[in-house]
Amino acid sequence: MIKFSSKLRIGERLGLGFGLVGVLFIRVVWHYHHTLRSVLDDYRQLHAVFEVRKSLALEIEIEMAAAREAEKDFLIEHQERFVGKVEQHLQALLEKVKALATVDQQSRQTAEELQALIATYQASFHAVADAWRSMGLDENSGIQGSFRNRIHRLHELSANYNVDRLYTSLLQIRRNEKDFALRKDPRYRERVRQLVTEFRLLVETSDLQEAVKQKLLAELAVYARTFTEYSDSALKAGVVDGGKGPFRDAAQRMEAILDAYQVSNLETNVLQLRRREKDYLLRGDDSYPQMVVEIARSIRAQIAESNIAAADKELLSGLLRDYQRSFLVLVSRRAIIAERTREMDAAANHVVPLIRQNVDQANQMMAARTGEITESSQASVRLSLIVMACAIALAIVFAVLITARIVRPVRQMAGLLDDLAYGTPTGRVPTVPGGRDEINAMGESLNALIDHRANFLGWWKASMNEVMALRDLDSARTEAARDEANRDLHVAEIAKLQQLNAIRGRLLQHSQLIVDVSRRAIASSGRLSADDAKTIEHSTRSMAMLYEALAAEQAPVTESGGTPEPAEQQTAAV
Template identity: 65%
Template sequence: MDKLASRLRIGEKIGLGFALVGLLFVGVVWQYHQTLQSVLGDYHQLQGFELRKSLALEIEIELAAVRDAEKSFLIERRETFAGEVDQRLQTLLGKIAALAAVDQDSRQTAASLQELVTTYQQSFEAVAGAWRIMGLDENSGLQGAFRENVHRLQELSAAYNVDRLYTLLLQIRRSEKDLALRQDAAYRERVRKLLGELRQLLETSELQAAVRQQLLAELATYARTFEPYAERALKSGNIDGGKGPFRDAAHHIEAILTAYHVPNLETSVLQMRRREKDFLLRGDDSYPPMVVAIARSIRAQIAESALSDADKTLLTGLLHDYERDFLALVAQTSSIATLTREMNSAADRVAPLVKQNVDQANQVMASRVAEIDQSSQESARASLLLMSCAIVLSVVLALAITARIVRPVRQMAGLLDGLAYGRPSDHVPTISGGRDEINSMGESLNALVDHRTTFLRWWKESMDEVSARRELLGASTDEEKDEAMQDLRRATIARLQQLNAIRGRLLRHGEQVIEVAQRLQSAPGSLTAEDAKSLEHAAEGIATLFEVLAMEQVPAGDSAATPGAAPPAASG
């Protein structure tokens, strides 16, 4: 760690410290951003739940509008309501498509809703088509077809309804015979009165115009020829057996009425229409068999009548067409009932599905709110923990980087204090090759301490040698000379040791110079600031040591001139 720290300059250390602290706070900001993104995602999710509920409510409202338009169509059977149903269904499908875009659960619900609405739409279109075939009103479709036939049949049945005419004719004939039997003028008046009623009834009847004119002509003949017969019968009682032109005219009238008489035809047709109306009104399946039975009876009446084959064919054809269209209408009604049940079934399944979607959204929303509340608390705790850790790490980093800067400075301050007021023996810990300015200051200070120590030791040892030489020169006895020689020998040995130490330091500086030179040879022109500084320090160290060695020349010369001194080779 110390070696790594020494490779960095002070500015780089401070910048690295700020960068690490910045990275810590970037991590805090990133975690805050992630938390914010999570909160926004939760908010959008909750908003999606509300959107699901809102769309579900809109779907219910639109479905109710569709059902209202459908009921209006079924009641009034107007094309405008069918168009409104189709328009509402398109809007409803649009709402369902919007629901499908909310989330996955809504997409599944929307798929089921779309299937049901499509089924409902197809069923309604089938019902509307069936009603168009059946007839949206009494003049269209099957209703219009059988009504047209039955109205024509009803008109013809009125034309063949001669029961009243035939009854009046029989009453006239009875009064005619009563006149012949009793010769009472009241019967002549009765015949006249009945003739007037028959004439009036013929004129207002619905018989064919040609038949009506023929009957009126025969009736006029009967009235004209009856008067002479009645006059003779009243005056002379001569009735001639009740025969005469009037009798032939009456027979002609009776024959014509018989040829156009179908008993109770109009009544049967009206009875058949009554059962038809009952079915259309109530939809009861018991009425169609009644209509069929009455039609069969009418067919039998026509077949047994004295009508011409052409008239019988016309009447039975109209009756057959009516019966065919009515039975087709009955079948269509049954089909409409089935299709309506299918349509209602599809519509009835939409509402529970929408309610299920709302309930599911409420449940998921409540669960999600609880999860969001819990995750929010956890995120808040995590944010506080991360912020606390970031602050602690920032303080630790600041202290570590500050300690790496302050501790060497404090050591150098102590060393400088020792240089100023004492004799320092310690060195500032340094790392060779470090780029740290404080490390360089420490190396320089250590070199200063070493040089000072070298000079001081050199000066002390030189003074000891000078003192020993003086004592040797001033010795008067052999013992004093021996003791002075011992002191001189010790001083000389100490200087030799110091010279060896200086030589070792010179060798180290030389090796450093050689190392830098080799790097320059391997990469010419790539002299770095560190290499230049190393060369400078090595050169200065060599120069300083040479100055120490240069000072050796003075004591060495003195010793050579002094009697009893050690030879120069011994001091070198």
């Protein structure tokens, strides 16, 4: 770590520190944005899945309600345009179901179930619509129109056989005729005349065929004329002849005509038949078809027992038979419609609960997912706070470490400078050889200054000791004093020799530095970095200073003219 730090300049070290702090805060910001993006993605999923499910479910429910409303309108009004509306809403409904199937897996399963139910509903509705078309969408079409035409024809013909009032009126005439013959009272004659007038009016206003009307009116005219003659004769002569005469024959012929066209209560029974038919069409009660069948059987019996012509019997019976057959076919169609309607209702009734179940699932899943998102968001917030705290702590640690790496050497150099100014420093600033740090360079320079100062002081002290030893040797008068001076001189020379050896080692060290720098320059194609140039400069200056120290040492020898002598010889010379 110390070697790596020494390779960096102060600016690079500060930049690295700020860069590391910036990386930490970038990581914090990235984590915050990652958390925010994750939360946004989760809420987008909520909107894209659960809200879409709820929205599509609501649209499906609306379309289903609209289809059912159009279906009810068709069943009430029986118009083709409502069939088109049902189809339109069902197509829109299927489109919404297809969109629901693309949301997620659960929605796909729900959509498959909905498609099956809608297919059943659609098939049942088509069957109901076809059955109503077969029955007849109005009273003039289909089976309904067919049996309605027949019953109308039967009703029209029944009016031709509705002679009960005429027959009753004719019987009233005959009774008053008999009363007149018995009592010869003019009041009965007037009563007969009144009844004849009423009978004529009834014949003229009846629904009988025109030919039958003319026959009856002709016979009625014969009866009225002959009865008048008979009554006048009876009142005058008093002879009634047993109540016989032409008028009696005319009355019997009218009775025969009425008998030939009388089916008792035919029109009334036909109206009862129509009534029960309408009751069934209105209410759909299964008891009414049986009533229609019973009334039809009764009418057939009346027709068979009547005295009308065989051709008329066949015509009336055929119309009644066709009516009954068509009506029973209509009843069977109504049964099919009822069955298909139940199937249709069952399918439609399952659609809405399935849709609501899908909405409930979406709500439950949304609530659960919202809880998960809230939990994960809170956890992310806690993690962000932890990361932020760690980033701040690491930033403080980096700042302290970087500052310490700068401040501690500076503080040490300040102490050494104080020692250098006011005393003799003994310590050194820790440095790393080859370091690029300015503080390291300052430490190396300060260490070199302290070393040079120590060398010069040591050299100066050794020289002073040598001078003092020579002086003592020169001033010695006794052999013991001379020996002691020689010993001091010898110690001083050994100290100087040691300093010379130290200078030699320093020169070798600086020489090796210059050799290393030159090798690096050759290896890098002759390019010399600023650090290498500064190293060469410092080494050269240090060598120059050491050479000056050597030159100062050899100066006394040069001035004396010759090679330096041993200490004993110099002492002797002095």
